[in-house]
Amino acid sequence: MKKADLSVQVGPLKFRNPVLLASGTVGYGSEMSEFIDLNLIGGIVTKSLSLKPRKGNPPQRIVETPAGMLNAIGLQNVGVEEFIKEKIPFLKKFDVPLICNIAASTYEEYVECTKILTQEDAITAFEINVSCPNVKEGGLQFGNDVKAVGKITAGVKAVTNKPVIMKLSPNVSYISLFAKVVKEEGGDAVSAINTLVGTAFNIITRKPKIYNVNGGLSGPAIKPIALAKVLEIRQSVDIPIIGIGGIMNWQDVIEFIIAGSSAIQLGTVNFIDPAAATTIIKGLEDFCMKQGIEKISELTGSFII
């Protein structure tokens, strides 16, 4: 029997399969390459970069919650310069689309980062993180403000020819309003969702378990929310969607695709099983074969409601 075609198109972007690795859950690729062949996955989204290195939040940064985890890393990253010098040369060795995620504190910083990084041939596309809940300035405020998201989309698009994916926050009432403005301002796709704001307390000390007080909730606990957000966008805006949130196995991937995603990203699962991407890709192949699905992209938005 012929192998199923797992390749997908996300706006102008082509991926060999729909399984991408999410920002902040793959570092800059080197650790993951010990567990999986990066040449076989759909794409890698690197840890959010800011113009200058960021130290990030003090510990404790992580706490487990039912079927999920809170994190408040605070966008610790090496900064644009070291990324270009130290991280890109390694990532270049692989035949895998490299999506560079940017998180900034000001509009100007988003534009400046993109301007510098767009010179790098190794970078296939940008994912703009306007939705990180863990930094005090910028971040979430941008993600909550339709106008700001529109302005950042337009500003970034103006300085690069590479595709721009806007990563949306779920901590809003109507995520589709944000997807709409991204489309209007020329964004090529949206990814949804980033983490949800959450907190946890130690009942003896009565202090928050996380230094930053709030963290971002990820993992299986958020999957139903993420699916609902993907569906909402799909039903109201004609823009390609990369689905993210709590994906643990190939069945979850199919669910996200049916709800309207053209591709997906694996996040928290990489911490538990760094080889998950490989297993999931194999599972998708088998599923398509068994179901007689020739092209997995046929499934995108195929829900019956």
Next chain:
Amino acid sequence: MFIIKALVEKVIELKNHIFILKIFSPEIASIINPGEFLNVKVSDSNYPLLRRPFSICDAEGDFIFLMFNIFGEGTKILAHKHKGDLIDILGPLGKGFNLLGDFDTAILVAGGLGVAPFPYFIRKIGKSKEIHSFIGGKTDKDIITYGMKNITISTDDGSLGIRGNVVELLEQNVENLKSKRIKIFGCGPNAMLRELRELSIKHNLNCEVSTECAMACGFGICQGCPIESVNHPDKYLLVCKDGPVFNMRDIVI
């Protein structure tokens, strides 16, 4: 690094909810070093979701040994493992103790379950160096001597050994030990490590410690496990990758 579904050989309760888990894993047993750790998925379900880090306690032949106490849900599940169960382990991880170097006597300082990494340390160092173990706990129930050598004990309530904490115990003995070329290796709660830092500075002693931190991945991709660096105050070190064992000079605890 391996991800392995390994067979449980047995679980032994040493005392008072403190256990040894013996696992068949020739791959890991043959390459792991003292002070390195494993990240263990205790169940196949999403509860608990994340792996749990444990120091390598010992390795012999094809087997590895972990020492743990019942702390929360994950360790409760571990305590109920049986011979023949499969357990998902990721490792070896991190940087362990530096057993080489300019010393002829290793001073092991353990607070409570801080003894966990030392049986393998003692096995590996063999007869090449002298060992003195200082072990402290709240009461005699917390004192574990499994795999330890040349032991002196302290308890907070005086129920076993001298009354006081383990760093005070070491302080009382340090002048005698200083006649040898000594290096201190510590593992235990942060409060103990802080006192150990003071002592090592005061007596100008070389000191390595095994640290702990909440972790998500254990291999450097989540940035969840920062520890303050002395040499680069603008950058955190990662407990899982740069540690968990650090030279006391290099970190702020």
